[in-house]
Amino acid sequence: MTLPAAVLLLVFGYTPMLGLVMAFQDYDLYDGILHSPWVGFANFQLLFTDPGFWHAFANTLVLFSVQLVLSFPIPIALAIMLDGILSRRLRSFIQSMVTLPHFFSMVMVVTIFDQVLGGSGLLDTFLRGHGVINPPDLVTNPGLFKFLVAGQLIWKESGWNMIIYLAALAAISPSLYEAAAVDGANWRQRTWRITLPGLRPIMVLLLILNLGYALTFGFEQMLIQLAAVGPGAAQVLTTFSYENGIVQGNYSYGAAAGLFLGVTSVILILSANRVAHLLGEDGLYRNSRR
Amino acid sequence: MATTAPRQATARPRHTRRNPRRPVWQERPAPATQSAKGAAIVAILLIIALPLYSIVLTSFSDQASVNIAGGLVVWPHGLTLSAYRLIAEGGVVGRALVISVLLTAVGTAFSVTVTILASYGLSRAGSFGHKTILWFMMITMFFSGGIIPLFLVVSGLGGFDQYWALILPGAVSVFNIIVMRAFFMNIASDMIESALIDGASDWKILWRIVLPTSRAVTAVIALFYGVTYWNSWFNILLFMPADSVKWPLQMVLYTYVTQGNPMPGSGSSTIGGFVGNQQIAPLSLQMAVVTLTVVPVLIVYPFVQKHFTKGVLLGAIKG
Numbered sequence: 001m002t003l004p005a006a007v008l009l010l011v012f013g014y015t016p017m018l019g020l021v022m023a024f025q026d027y028d029l030y031d032g033i034l035h036s037p038w039v040g041f042a043n044f045q046l047l048f049t050d051p052g053f054w055h056a057f058a059n060t061l062v063l064f065s066v067q068l069v070l071s072f073p074i075p076i077a078l079a080i081m082l083d084g085i086l087s088r089r090l091r092s093f094i095q096s097m098v099t100l101p102h103f104f105s106m107v108m109v110v111t112i113f114d115q116v117l118g119g120s121g122l123l124d125t126f127l128r129g130h131g132v133i134n135p136p137d138l139v140t141n142p143g144l145f146k147f148l149v150a151g152q153l154i155w156k157e158s159g160w161n162m163i164i165y166l167a168a169l170a171a172i173s174p175s176l177y178e179a180a181a182v183d184g185a186n187w188r189q190r191t192w193r194i195t196l197p198g199l200r201p202i203m204v205l206l207l208i209l210n211l212g213y214a215l216t217f218g219f220e221q222m223l224i225q226l227a228a229v230g231p232g233a234a235q236v237l238t239t240f241s242y243e244n245g246i247v248q249g250n251y252s253y254g255a256a257a258g259l260f261l262g263v264t265s266v267i268l269i270l271s272a273n274r275v276a277h278l279l280g281e282d283g284l285y286r287n288s289r290r
Numbered sequence: 291m292a293t294t295a296p297r298q299a300t301a302r303p304r305h306t307r308r309n310p311r312r313p314v315w316q317e318r319p320a321p322a323t324q325s326a327k328g329a330a331i332v333a334i335l336l337i338i339a340l341p342l343y344s345i346v347l348t349s350f351s352d353q354a355s356v357n358i359a360g361g362l363v364v365w366p367h368g369l370t371l372s373a374y375r376l377i378a379e380g381g382v383v384g385r386a387l388v389i390s391v392l393l394t395a396v397g398t399a400f401s402v403t404v405t406i407l408a409s410y411g412l413s414r415a416g417s418f419g420h421k422t423i424l425w426f427m428m429i430t431m432f433f434s435g436g437i438i439p440l441f442l443v444v445s446g447l448g449g450f451d452q453y454w455a456l457i458l459p460g461a462v463s464v465f466n467i468i469v470m471r472a473f474f475m476n477i478a479s480d481m482i483e484s485a486l487i488d489g490a491s492d493w494k495i496l497w498r499i500v501l502p503t504s505r506a507v508t509a510v511i512a513l514f515y516g517v518t519y520w521n522s523w524f525n526i527l528l529f530m531p532a533d534s535v536k537w538p539l540q541m542v543l544y545t546y547v548t549q550g551n552p553m554p555g556s557g558s559s560t561i562g563g564f565v566g567n568q569q570i571a572p573l574s575l576q577m578a579v580v581t582l583t584v585v586p587v588l589i590v591y592p593f594v595q596k597h598f599t600k601g602v603l604l605g606a607i608k609g
Contacts (some may be wrong), residue, residue, distance in 0.1 A: 224523075
């Protein structure tokens with residue numbers, strides 16, 4: 001019964017892995033993998049001396065870090081706020097509203113942001129109507145792009161990421177709050193001393209797991225906006241590999257960049273899990289020694 | 291004076307009446323805190339709802355309202371169905387909508403079937419090499435060949451510009467198999483064993499015992515697959531040529547709205563189109579495409595929403 005799934009993974013998961021040997025070839029579409037000439041590490045030498053590659057590397061790190069710093073606290077704040085709402089109906093209404101954008105496609109999210117923040121968008125026409133002469137176009141500005149990317153991800157994923165914090169909040173024992181309140185702790189002290197420490201394990205876990213995907217960050221999101229913002233701000237490692245490999249037909253070079261990304265990502269993800277285990281948490285997989 | 295009297299009347303019970311849901315130890319928040327929280331909630335809801343409202347409203351607005359608004363319409367003026375009538379007359383958007391619906395339906399059915407079969411096979415402790423096969427599958431979660439070899443494999447199999455290229459390469463999510471397998475393993479094994487003794491085949495056990503007890507998890511997984519198929523965009527870019535008549539909706543959205551290219555069959559983008567002799571604002575037509583892309587998600591959403599927490603947590607805890 002497992003056969004159909006196994007065959008699909010074999011054909012579309014493992015065959016491409018074998019195909020990665022083309023990173024060590026000068027791949028030609030007509031010669032194929034079997035007859036293309038071997039070039040050793042030439043593609044990688046070219047890659048690591050390519051300023052475009054290092055530029056994409058820097059962009060990836062900047063976009064990823066800004067996004068992480070800005071978006072990480074928001075689901076936590078949302079969860080704490082929602083947890084404090086007494087009306088159950090209002091709470092579930094807000095929860096379904098903030099979770100909804102998670103189910104929109106990236107193309108949809110970018111389009112919505114264009115319509116709201118772009119030229120002749122909602123904000124633009126509002127500002128013009130209120131006497132601002134030339135409001136800035138926020139969606140094509142390379143300097144602001146990192147904040148736009150963070151904003152799109154916050155809008156799309158905050159509600160979804162909130163759910164896991166809500167569950168963690170429900171697991172904090174009410175007797176802790178009760179005892180603290182009896183001892184005279186106000187809500188600010190209770191949040192600081194009980195709620196946030198209670199959420200800390202899940203925060204640490206999510207942060208570490210997030211770091212594992214740093215280098216492959218944002219493929220679709222950047223690809224969609226590459227034309228509007230330009231490669232100076234929006235070219236990341238994944239789009240670099242795609243642009244070189246598929247768009248320009250430089251298959252071996254793109255595959256070399258892809259192989260570099262694949263290997264570094266595995267190392268990152270496995271070390272992230274190791275760190276999670278060292279901190280006493282379950283990572284993506286469970287620590288067998290516990 | 292008339293206004294102060296009722297204010298006093300509501301002010302007095304403030305200290306005596308309390309919300310029965312509020313825990314006894316919790317003090318009533320200060321009015322400033324409470325109004326700040328209220329304002330935050332309203333702001334959050336507006337940030338999500340206002341763009342969607344405005345987009346849907348614009349798709350139903352006539353040329354004059356779009357001209358008055360100078361862009362997206364916020365206050366309704368003249369409403370019209372002409373953008374949708376133009377789409378219903380055929381052309382690129384209507385065709386893409388049909389393709390997307392069929393693709394999502396077929397793809398989801400296929401993915402759910404394959405996932406159920408694999409999860410059941412891997413959940414039976416004695417089945418052939420189940421540990422090895424599970425490892426073999428999980429490796430693909432951590433490492434993949436990347437886009438370029440996948441593109442060459444699929445085109446090598448003749449998948450370029452074929453619908454199966456949009457379904458098969460991503461049909462199996464190992465993550466979903468792990469979630470579902472974990473669920474199947476929790477089903478009381480004595481029930482399955484007694485059925486085995488009674489001579490029931492694996493197919494019968496799956497159909498009669500396992501599936502009826504796992505409707506919720508199946509619904510969540512079907513939703514995840516369905517949303518993935520409906521929303522996928524990059525694989526269309528990768529496996530379908532430019533201007534293909536086989537484009538699903540997301541690509542039409544990307545090309546004619548996100549990129550703003552002129553839409554064929556509706557005049558040029560800057561002119562809009564005509565239904566009868568009524569002119570359609572190009573922006574309305576574009577927003578109609580956005581609306582059509584988002585509406586199916588909105589329709590399915592309430593039905594499966596109650597299972598989310600379960601789905602997210604299942605993945606988080608048992609993955």
